[in-house]
Amino acid sequence: MSKLLVVFGATGQQGRSVIDAVxxxxxxxxxxxxRAITRDPTRAAALNLQSRGVEVIKGDVDDPKSLPVALAQAHTVFIVTITVYDDHLKSREFRQTRDVADTAVAAGAQYIIYSSCVAAESLWGRPVTAFDSKAASEAYIRTLPVKSAFFLPGMFMQNYLTNQMPQPLSQEGDETTYAIASFISPDAPMPLIETVKDGGKYVGAILANPDKYAGSMFFAATAMYSYREIAEIITRVTGKKTIYTQIPLEQWVSYLPPGSGKAMTEMMRWVESPGCFGPQSKEKVDLTVQQVKTKLTTFEEFVAAHDIV
Structure with missing residues (x-):
């Protein structure tokens, strides 16, 4: 009899990638x-999963009463929570993860895979709320009587289709120059992951050898790229001139949704130094890549496959 893998966030980027990989x-x-867990089983993405033979059940991490049914007979559980940059970020994510993990253990689950982040404050003394919220949940999962492993995705390539999409900066004749803007150094290396295509490949490596990777952290990214390199790649692949513009912090914050400035600034300062995964980020990424047996997507390939500019 096959083991039941229960996937939370099943219609989101990470959950969908895990399901695809399996x-x-x-x-x-x-x-x-x-088994795919979603708040709305009638939405198109959920119906698509059903058509592929996936069991789809309604469940909500904010509704503990829905969790026993969602997790009944689970063997392995993949947990991902959505980061909302507000004053309740840390308490909300911890509560959501605790409720799912406790219910999974009560249901007899034998393995939890959690989408986590580095413990910036406890390990290195610098609070990064968006990371520490997940790290606290990871620490809690490690106390439970169940095997576990941890998937730590880098910066999403998909961000360059949304909030980091290059914007028109200037026009000279028929040529438009596009710009990516932030306040951090143009040469700060950042780990990039193609979340939709590749996220599940890392989780799949854990699923294929769960005993080997019990307790492990997968620092998931194809490679490290700086903003300067990202702009150069977009220019080279698309033929449209793209530059990185380093702007004052105050200007950058003014572009963010209200209330998110502090948490986002903490995160980007951390990404700049010591690095998204802390000290030795590149070495951690390189070691994790070696655990994945299938090809990962380069940023060049991602740009070529999408309409970025």
């Missing part, structure tokens, strides 16, 4: 059956 792998698809 369904598309000849061995994993035999070893695991998949």
């Amino acid at each position: 369904l598309e792998d000849p061995e994993l698809s035999k070893e695991y059956s998949v």
Whole structure:
């Protein structure tokens, strides 16, 4: 009998990628059956999962009463929470993760895979609320009587299709120059991951060898890229001139949603130094890449596949 893998956030980028990785792998698809948890089973993405043979159940991390049904008979559980940059970020994510993890253990689950972040404040003394919120949840999961492993995604390539999409800066004749803007150094290396295509590949490596990776942290990214390199790649691949513009912090904050400035600033300052995954970020990424047996997506390939500018 196959093991039941329960995936939270099943219609989001990370959850969907995990499901794809299992369904598309000849061995994993035999070893695991998949249950997708979503707040709205009637939405198109959920119906698509059903059409592929996935069990879809209504569940909500903010509704503890929905969790026992969602987690009944689970063997392995993938947990991801959505970061909302407000004053309740840390308490909300901890509560959501605790409720799911406790219910999973009560249901007899044997393994939890959690989408986490580095523990910036406890390990290195610098608070980064958006990271520490997940790190606190990870620490809690590690106290439970269940095996666990941790998937730490880098910066999403998908951000360059949304909030970091290059914007028109100037026009000279027929040529438009596009710009990516932030306040950090143009040469600060950042780990980039193609979340939708590749996120599940890392989780799939854990699922394929859960005992080996119990307790492990997967620092997930294809490679490190600076803003300068990102702009150069977009220019080279698209033929449209793109530059990185380093702007004052106050100007950058003014572009953010109200109430998110402090948490976002903490995060980007941390990404600049010591690095998204803390000291030795590149070495951590390189070691994690070696654990994945399938090809990962480069930023060049991502740009070529999407309409970025």
